[in-house]
Amino acid sequence: MRSGDVRALARAISSVENRSPGSSDLLKALFPHTGKARVIGLTGAPGAGKSTLVDQLARFYRKHRRSVGIIAVDPTSPYTGGAILGDRIRMQEHFSDPGIYIRSMATRGSLGGLARTTADVSTVLDASGRDLVMIETVGVGQDEIDIVRLAQVTVVILVPGMGDDVQTIKAGIMEIADIFVINKSDRDGAEHVEREIRTLQSLATRLDGWTPPIIKTVATSGQGITELAAAIADYESYLHSENLVFNKSVENWQERLLEMLRDAMLDKARARFSDGHLKRMAAEVAEHKRDPYSLVEEIANAGKQ
Amino acid sequence: MRSGDVRALARAISSVENRSPGSSDLLKALFPHTGKARVIGLTGAPGAGKSTLVDQLARFYRKHRRSVGIIAVDPTSPYTGGAILGDRIRMQEHFSDPGIYIRSMATRGSLGGLARTTADVSTVLDASGRDLVMIETVGVGQDEIDIVRLAQVTVVILVPGMGDDVQTIKAGIMEIADIFVINKSDRDGAEHVEREIRTLQSLATRLDGWTPPIIKTVATSGQGITELAAAIADYESYLHSENLVFNKSVENWQERLLEMLRDAMLDKARARFSDGHLKRMAAEVAEHKRDPYSLVEEIANAGKQ
Numbered sequence: 001m002r003s004g005d006v007r008a009l010a011r012a013i014s015s016v017e018n019r020s021p022g023s024s025d026l027l028k029a030l031f032p033h034t035g036k037a038r039v040i041g042l043t044g045a046p047g048a049g050k051s052t053l054v055d056q057l058a059r060f061y062r063k064h065r066r067s068v069g070i071i072a073v074d075p076t077s078p079y080t081g082g083a084i085l086g087d088r089i090r091m092q093e094h095f096s097d098p099g100i101y102i103r104s105m106a107t108r109g110s111l112g113g114l115a116r117t118t119a120d121v122s123t124v125l126d127a128s129g130r131d132l133v134m135i136e137t138v139g140v141g142q143d144e145i146d147i148v149r150l151a152q153v154t155v156v157i158l159v160p161g162m163g164d165d166v167q168t169i170k171a172g173i174m175e176i177a178d179i180f181v182i183n184k185s186d187r188d189g190a191e192h193v194e195r196e197i198r199t200l201q202s203l204a205t206r207l208d209g210w211t212p213p214i215i216k217t218v219a220t221s222g223q224g225i226t227e228l229a230a231a232i233a234d235y236e237s238y239l240h241s242e243n244l245v246f247n248k249s250v251e252n253w254q255e256r257l258l259e260m261l262r263d264a265m266l267d268k269a270r271a272r273f274s275d276g277h278l279k280r281m282a283a284e285v286a287e288h289k290r291d292p293y294s295l296v297e298e299i300a301n302a303g304k305q
Numbered sequence: 306m307r308s309g310d311v312r313a314l315a316r317a318i319s320s321v322e323n324r325s326p327g328s329s330d331l332l333k334a335l336f337p338h339t340g341k342a343r344v345i346g347l348t349g350a351p352g353a354g355k356s357t358l359v360d361q362l363a364r365f366y367r368k369h370r371r372s373v374g375i376i377a378v379d380p381t382s383p384y385t386g387g388a389i390l391g392d393r394i395r396m397q398e399h400f401s402d403p404g405i406y407i408r409s410m411a412t413r414g415s416l417g418g419l420a421r422t423t424a425d426v427s428t429v430l431d432a433s434g435r436d437l438v439m440i441e442t443v444g445v446g447q448d449e450i451d452i453v454r455l456a457q458v459t460v461v462i463l464v465p466g467m468g469d470d471v472q473t474i475k476a477g478i479m480e481i482a483d484i485f486v487i488n489k490s491d492r493d494g495a496e497h498v499e500r501e502i503r504t505l506q507s508l509a510t511r512l513d514g515w516t517p518p519i520i521k522t523v524a525t526s527g528q529g530i531t532e533l534a535a536a537i538a539d540y541e542s543y544l545h546s547e548n549l550v551f552n553k554s555v556e557n558w559q560e561r562l563l564e565m566l567r568d569a570m571l572d573k574a575r576a577r578f579s580d581g582h583l584k585r586m587a588a589e590v591a592e593h594k595r596d597p598y599s600l601v602e603e604i605a606n607a608g609k610q
Contacts, residue, residue, distance in 0.1 A: 254587040264602065292336065292558065300573060
């Protein structure tokens with residue numbers, strides 16, 4: 001995989017995604033080879049044109065001979081198989097270029113597994129020698145915040161005319177944006193969105209002293225992509241010049257270690273009872289024979305034995 | 306609190322929200338008094354008009370002399386204090402009516418705490434004797450799915466003209482919708498949204514045999530609210546007639562018990578090291594001196610001692 005074999009890469013990612021036996025050893029072996037890729041997170045509401053923007057950025061980096069890995073985190077369902085379909089359509093276009101590897105991931109599963117899986121897939125892409133890893137997520141929830149926490153640079157994509165709650169959306173993501181993009185900026189209302197961002201920015205300064213720039217793009221025509229790439233490079237230079245890279249990485253790892261530990265502890269806890277046992281307990285709670293709070297306390301403490 | 310004292314209710318909710326000492330005992334004591342409230346979850350993208358719809362539903366139920374508790378899960382930030390502001394504005398209007406209690410909750414904190422807190426607040430409202438608990442969430446992510454899992458009835462709110470990714474949004478929430486609402490249905494495109502839902506519905510049938518109805522509303526004028534309340538009652542009757550209530554509750558509790566166990570395990574894990582210790586380990590990982598996968602394994606196993 002580290003010699004650039006795309007099939008080996010795909011197999012490694014699948015192994016990590018499915019948490020196959022051996023995937024943990026694989027990650028341990030790959031970790032020392034990570035830390036070289038620049039990880040860029042891109043998030044925004046549905047309809048913001050994220051995929052097109054990511055494609056254009058990938059094209060830009062390919063022109064500059066950088067290899068790219070894309071993780072597209074898509075909501076999907078058994079109804080539509082959204083992620084898989086999207087994967088195919090986008091893969092087709094880039095198929096002839098081994099310098100772009102795209103992986104779509106579904107929001108299937110639960111219990112916060114998606115952030116962890118995205119992190120692990122990013123580790124694999126990083127270790128495989130990709131120069132850039134782009135993580136694209138839909139939505140504005142805690143998931144996205146967990147996912148973009150992996151990234152060195154976080155790009156938040158807005159569009160004009162998102163309706164009455166645009167204030168709310170922006171409020172939730174102001175803290176995580178290192179760069180704002182107003183996509184579809186040829187539409188009415190782009191200036192309005194820009195003014196709102198500036199207003200929110202004027203209310204508080206970031207601890208690291210950076211003021212997130214606002215880049216206007218029209219992803220479908222490629223307009224503004226060069227400026228966006230420059231803004232990404234600017235922010236990275238800023239982090240380096242202020243010696244913030246290491247601090248940011250330590251902060252991220254504190255959160256991630258806690259998340260990983262939580263998952264590991266859950267796996268251990270889950271292993272303590274068969275599905276039948278869990279179902280029986282759930283039935284007792286549903287019948288109000290037992291209160292769930294005491295029950296969980298008992299099981300958690302039983303782990304000490 | 307159980308005698309209807311609103312101040313006692315507010316204090317109990319704050320205690321649970323802040324996980325104050327004693328809140329766990331409080332929940333244990335309240336649990337036997339729960340199970341009477343009907344819990345309705347309402348979710349949809351930002352701008353879908355959820356708050357207005359929830360207010361109108363609350364008004365409807367109040368007219369029928371049912372007491373209502375509303376949990377509004379809002380994204381917010383230190384920039385705007387969104388949730389608090391929203392709370393005030395909405396509280397003002399209903400202030401004179403102790404039959405409606407509204408609590409806004411921020412998406413602050415992390416590690417999946419929001420779903421758990423919402424569940425606990427819902428437990429308190431249920432135990433306080435509210436006939437209905439409405440949980441309103443923004444967004445389409447895993448958070449929302451975790452949150453609406455609490456509800457007996459889940460209403461998914463769509464609006465016409467959500468842009469190119471409307472397919473994606475609907476795909477992610479098709480499984481959780483017991484009822485679809487097309488709000489702002491006086492706008493162009495309402496029929497288009499309805500057709501798309503029908504198409505997706507035709508591709509698969511639900512395991513429980515229910516076909517989610519599509520209700521058109523204009524929340525600002527109250528249009529369609531009676532129909533929505535009727536659809537909610539219909540679904541509840543269906544669940545009862547098919548003896549599905551208990552099964553659904555057992556399924557929900559299986560997931561919730563696992564989530565609660567995960568959180569309990571994390572608390573235990575976190576207690577194992579001081580913040581300084583965690584930071585030191587994060588620094589070692591950031592420097593690539595240690596791989597995080599082996600590290601987490603070691604700590605998780607150390608819990609056995």
